[in-house]
Amino acid sequence: MPCYSKAFPNRQERVREHRLPAAGRMEEKMQVRHDRMPATRVVRLGMILGLALVTLPVLAQSLSGRWAATGRTLDNGETEKAILELKQDGNKLTGKLTSLGFATEVTGDVKGSHFEIFGSWHEKRPFLTGELENGHLVGTIFGKRNWVARPATAADVIEMPAYIAPPALKDIPSNGLAKTPPMGWNSWNLFAGKVDDATVRSITDAMVSSGMRDAGYVYVNIDDTWEGVRDAQGNLQTNHKFPDMKALADYVHSKGLKLGIYSSPGPRTCAGYPASYGHEEQDAKMFASWGIDYLKYDWCSAAMIYKNEDLQPVYQKMGEALESTGRPIVFSLCEYGLGHVEKWGPEVGGNLWRTTDDIRDEWTSMMFNIHEQAFTAPYAGPGHWNDPDMLEIGNGHMTDTEYRTHMSLWALTAAPLLAGNDIRNMSAATKAILMNKDVIAVDQDPLGKQASPAKRGNLETWIKPLANGDVAVGVVNTGDGPEQATVNADELHLDGPVTHARDLWKHADVKFKKGAYTASVPSHGILMLRVSAK
Numbered sequence: 001m002p003c004y005s006k007a008f009p010n011r012q013e014r015v016r017e018h019r020l021p022a023a024g025r026m027e028e029k030m031q032v033r034h035d036r037m038p039a040t041r042v043v044r045l046g047m048i049l050g051l052a053l054v055t056l057p058v059l060a061q062s063l064s065g066r067w068a069a070t071g072r073t074l075d076n077g078e079t080e081k082a083i084l085e086l087k088q089d090g091n092k093l094t095g096k097l098t099s100l101g102f103a104t105e106v107t108g109d110v111k112g113s114h115f116e117i118f119g120s121w122h123e124k125r126p127f128l129t130g131e132l133e134n135g136h137l138v139g140t141i142f143g144k145r146n147w148v149a150r151p152a153t154a155a156d157v158i159e160m161p162a163y164i165a166p167p168a169l170k171d172i173p174s175n176g177l178a179k180t181p182p183m184g185w186n187s188w189n190l191f192a193g194k195v196d197d198a199t200v201r202s203i204t205d206a207m208v209s210s211g212m213r214d215a216g217y218v219y220v221n222i223d224d225t226w227e228g229v230r231d232a233q234g235n236l237q238t239n240h241k242f243p244d245m246k247a248l249a250d251y252v253h254s255k256g257l258k259l260g261i262y263s264s265p266g267p268r269t270c271a272g273y274p275a276s277y278g279h280e281e282q283d284a285k286m287f288a289s290w291g292i293d294y295l296k297y298d299w300c301s302a303a304m305i306y307k308n309e310d311l312q313p314v315y316q317k318m319g320e321a322l323e324s325t326g327r328p329i330v331f332s333l334c335e336y337g338l339g340h341v342e343k344w345g346p347e348v349g350g351n352l353w354r355t356t357d358d359i360r361d362e363w364t365s366m367m368f369n370i371h372e373q374a375f376t377a378p379y380a381g382p383g384h385w386n387d388p389d390m391l392e393i394g395n396g397h398m399t400d401t402e403y404r405t406h407m408s409l410w411a412l413t414a415a416p417l418l419a420g421n422d423i424r425n426m427s428a429a430t431k432a433i434l435m436n437k438d439v440i441a442v443d444q445d446p447l448g449k450q451a452s453p454a455k456r457g458n459l460e461t462w463i464k465p466l467a468n469g470d471v472a473v474g475v476v477n478t479g480d481g482p483e484q485a486t487v488n489a490d491e492l493h494l495d496g497p498v499t500h501a502r503d504l505w506k507h508a509d510v511k512f513k514k515g516a517y518t519a520s521v522p523s524h525g526i527l528m529l530r531v532s533a534k
């Protein structure tokens, strides 16, 4: 087991210059054309290079330099591109990857002509692997999509518009929204770039027929890749996947749901599409005219123009633009916890802000994100929430036991509940997890307190006081085998002795004996109780 300080590292001391995209979705952001060299020459040169690397150490430098990859065509007809700057030292690589939408530091290993390149978002899983072949880097992204980069020329640059100084700081009045953590669905975690009007309509229908809407999930949020290009007046068009955003909003509204959209304060979104830089007011007005109810505003390429000190005024600029539309629009800041966002989020009109890098559908990623969220506990409250990223429940790479823990921890930390799965096809277990009304009630409790963890061995206890004097408590088993978890009444700071306690996953009342309740919790499972002293 990691010791307490390792399990909860000091986020404030960590410097993250650039955004760290989700490994799982990295492919969407870096799809580049396969442009192989003729096979015989490749093999011959590969052999020569391989031999040379063994015999002539000087050629071990051969991956050093700037490499240019031309991407595939985006949904708006533009072409992706990326520049990889590498420095090889022995068999180690360091460098930087710059794409249209983001820049990030990379590291890597070289063995002969073979290379593996890692992003800071996943130390163990390389996102680029391949060979140096005939002076080109030829490989795959996550072992799937082919990738080729050629030596870059001076003409290969990712152009950035001129710096626009952000406004002076001022307080944007609260929009009065999100009195409890927002609930809904977002397209990114499962669909990534494969989202379109028909998908959003069918998800909308399923939100109603599955009972999700009635359980409280009201926002249907379109994430990245809806964008087209700007017209002569600077109005951002939708791309072919979303022929009429206003009509889509009308449809979503007709079902008693709300529509969310996505943009970035930079010139490009993380997936490389045009974003709101220099068009903040114009875009806010357009979103309002479409009937948009929620904006996720993702830092992405803004990191390539602005300094971290600019975060607050840059988010304020959009906060003010949204406010001046007069339409109630939930403002979701997505900047991965940079710049102590929890301290100024409400001042820029923010209703929620990401506290972490992107979640992946894996136990370690989910637990890492919720531990990062722990630092921000004092800053959660009605109207403004810490966001450890969207839910992965039902996406298939965790067990249902782990998904129950995921749901419980998001509820105990008053996190936004944005489902990220295919609502049209949910197993009975996924439905039971996402629509557990007792657990949702803990998340949506009007007091808006965020639990923090206390750790004993493999067990972590998260305690959340509730508006009516009850207390919600979750004991997570982070170990590899079952554990006996005990909840002690005196740790709950109730007003008196326990009068009633309910297991929120077993849907059964339980009895405290001598001020304690003990139950067996499976590996990666949770015991979650609501305890009352009235």
Ligand code: GLA
Binding pocket: 020, 021, 022, 188, 223, 224, 269, 270, 271, 298, 334, 357, 358
């Ligand atoms: C970033 C965000 C994700 C998603 C993608 C879209 O990685 O953190 O939640 O919005 O961008 O490109």
